[in-house]
Amino acid sequence: MHHTTSPHAALAPAPSWLSEAVLYQIYPQSFADSDGDGIGDLAGITAHLDHLSWLGVNTVWLNPCFASPFRDGGYDVSDYFSIAPRYGTDDDLATLVDAARRRGIRILLDLVAGHTSDRHAWFQHALHDPDDHRYIWTDGSGPVPEGFAPSPGPRPGAYLPNFFVSQPALNFGYTRSNADEPWRQPVDAEGPRANRAALREIMDHWLRLGLSGFRVDMASSLVKDDPGHVETTALWQELRRWLDGAHPEAVLLSEWGDPAVSVPAGFHGDFFLQFGGPDNGLPMRSLWSNGGGTVDTAWEPQDCWFHADGKGTPDTFVRAWQNAEAALHGTGHVVLPTSNHDFSRLATEPRSRAELPAAFAFQLTWPTLPALYYGEEIGMRYVPGLPDHEGSRLGPQYNRAGSRTPMQWDDTANAGFSTAPAEDLYLPLDPDHDRPTVAAQRDDPDSLLHLVRRLIALRRTTPELGPTGSVRILNTGYPLVHLRGGRYLVVVNPRREPVTMPLPCTVPPGAVPRPLETSGVTVTDSTLSAEGFGFGIHDLGAPGTPA
Numbered sequence: 308m309h310h311t312t313s314p315h316a317a318l319a320p321a322p323s324w325l326s327e328a329v330l331y332q333i334y335p336q337s338f339a340d341s342d343g344d345g346i347g348d349l350a351g352i353t354a355h356l357d358h359l360s361w362l363g364v365n366t367v368w369l370n371p372c373f374a375s376p377f378r379d380g381g382y383d384v385s386d387y388f389s390i391a392p393r394y395g396t397d398d399d400l401a402t403l404v405d406a407a408r409r410r411g412i413r414i415l416l417d418l419v420a421g422h423t424s425d426r427h428a429w430f431q432h433a434l435h436d437p438d439d440h441r442y443i444w445t446d447g448s449g450p451v452p453e454g455f456a457p458s459p460g461p462r463p464g465a466y467l468p469n470f471f472v473s474q475p476a477l478n479f480g481y482t483r484s485n486a487d488e489p490w491r492q493p494v495d496a497e498g499p500r501a502n503r504a505a506l507r508e509i510m511d512h513w514l515r516l517g518l519s520g521f522r523v524d525m526a527s528s529l530v531k532d533d534p535g536h537v538e539t540t541a542l543w544q545e546l547r548r549w550l551d552g553a554h555p556e557a558v559l560l561s562e563w564g565d566p567a568v569s570v571p572a573g574f575h576g577d578f579f580l581q582f583g584g585p586d587n588g589l590p591m592r593s594l595w596s597n598g599g600g601t602v603d604t605a606w607e608p609q610d611c612w613f614h615a616d617g618k619g620t621p622d623t624f625v626r627a628w629q630n631a632e633a634a635l636h637g638t639g640h641v642v643l644p645t646s647n648h649d650f651s652r653l654a655t656e657p658r659s660r661a662e663l664p665a666a667f668a669f670q671l672t673w674p675t676l677p678a679l680y681y682g683e684e685i686g687m688r689y690v691p692g693l694p695d696h697e698g699s700r701l702g703p704q705y706n707r708a709g710s711r712t713p714m715q716w717d718d719t720a721n722a723g724f725s726t727a728p729a730e731d732l733y734l735p736l737d738p739d740h741d742r743p744t745v746a747a748q749r750d751d752p753d754s755l756l757h758l759v760r761r762l763i764a765l766r767r768t769t770p771e772l773g774p775t776g777s778v779r780i781l782n783t784g785y786p787l788v789h790l791r792g793g794r795y796l797v798v799v800n801p802r803r804e805p806v807t808m809p810l811p812c813t814v815p816p817g818a819v820p821r822p823l824e825t826s827g828v829t830v831t832d833s834t835l836s837a838e839g840f841g842f843g844i845h846d847l848g849a850p851g852t853p854a
């Protein structure tokens with residue numbers, strides 16, 4: 308097979324910094340525009356690093372910022388080694404990385420591993436050379452097979468796209484051959500080998516410049532017809548073994564949605580997503596997806612736990628997380644976002660602002676690694692009704708643009724995002740006259756922003772609330788009550804209806820539960836009451852005993 312380093316050596320443990328990570332995802336085109344062209348850029352991010360260090364996040368993931376024709380917001384890379392001019396230069400990235408490091412913040416880039424843009428020089432070459440096997444091509448003798456796109460150039464035949472037609476799949480080979488599909492190549496053919504070497508080269512280039520790792524796009528998609536992901540696993544393990552030796556402090560976080568598979572395959576962490584995994588994303592949707600914002604036609608309607616009507620349950624998520632943890636037993640991390648550039652924000656109608664704090668209380672006290680998407684910390688909302696922009700629209704009720712609008716910094720022109728005329732902005736700002744801003748919430752200690760900041764600080768100073776602290780569920784449903792590290796009692800009531808119940812644990816003799824961060828939750832030594840949308844984190848002072 309294609310292993311170049313010992314295939315059986317165990318993967319090195321994840322770098323220890325990762326277990327303390329609080330991730331913050333920046334969609335570069337929408338965060339801060341420093342040069343007035345209406346599109347966010349790297350210098351804009353550098354200028355706002357103080358916001359991130361004030362907030363307490365320590366690991367930033369930037370969506371792709373490489374050269375691209377932007378048919379899919381930059382997930383169509385035309386050159387992995389150059390920064391898209393609209394975001395700045397290599398020097399701007401170096402400045403950002405340095406300025407971030409001085410604040411204790413690491414920067415991750417996005418590695419689009421499974422496909423390139425059709426404008427990439429590799430694809431342009433492949434269009435003219437039938438012997439070029441970087442992509443998956445038919446020889447043109449039969450009809451265009453299902454899922455393939457006809458050649459747009461002189462080369463006969465058709466190629467396989469990985470996402471949009473403008474994103475041809477790189478050829479990492481097929482696990483199984485098929486006499487009827489002669490374009491299937493084995494994983495150790497020349498094209499797949501060249502592509503694996505290219506991934507290594509791309510990673511090496513950016514890691515040498517001080518980046519701390521990558522979020523890997525569509526990480527499960529590389530080897531085709533790969534039952535059980537056996538060959539995709541072999542591929543990532545090979546890269547991981549190289550990384551362990553060459554860049555032991557770097558991390559790879561996958562967009563896979565199935566940590567039980569992706570972490571053994573070589574990732575240090577994997578995002579829980581609205582798709583992927585044994586229940587195809589249901590665990591994530593069962594937390595946040597309220598039927599508003601982005602909805603895929605393939606999703607069965609379901610009630611989510613974070614809903615005022617209180618018809619959902621945390622159990623689907625908790626079970627999926629327990630299963631993942633049991634498979635990982637400490638070898639890597641599950642990453643829990645509230646939202647990202649592909650899915651609805653937390654603040655998606657009908658969810659109201661009053662419902663957001665409890666969601667962060669849950670996310671920031673659960674053992675998963677928390678990932679904040681820019682603007683979530685002030686409760687920016689999913690903006691409905693936007694046009695398709697740079698490939699944002701994926702279906703009748705699936706426009707990602709609503710989660711990609713400009714960051715709302717203050718109440719100056721364009722909410723402080725850009726000095727360009729409003730019609731030149733990457734996407735329009737949320738037109739709501741009452742839209743939240745960073746500046747207004749900084750001035751208000753009772754704001755969501757301050758709460759998120761305090762919760763992050765609490766997590767960072769209380770190891771029991773991080774990935775290594777134990778978790779024991781004492782009550783499920785409304786409210787969820789759990790004990791972290793034996794002594795931190797967390798109560799989360801995401802519905803409108805208040806609740807009073809006997810305390811589901813015994814407080815140690817002489818101890819008085821001390822509120823660390825609460826809103827509408829009261830705990831005595833015998834009862835617990837939670838208002839609608841209430842949450843509370845209490846220190847029992849010593850290990851409590853489940854009742």
Ligand code: GLC
Pocket residue numbers: 379382383419470524525562648649
């Ligand atoms: C991932 C990205 C998404 C992109 C797709 C194709 O799912 O998160 O934004 O459109 O891959 O690269």
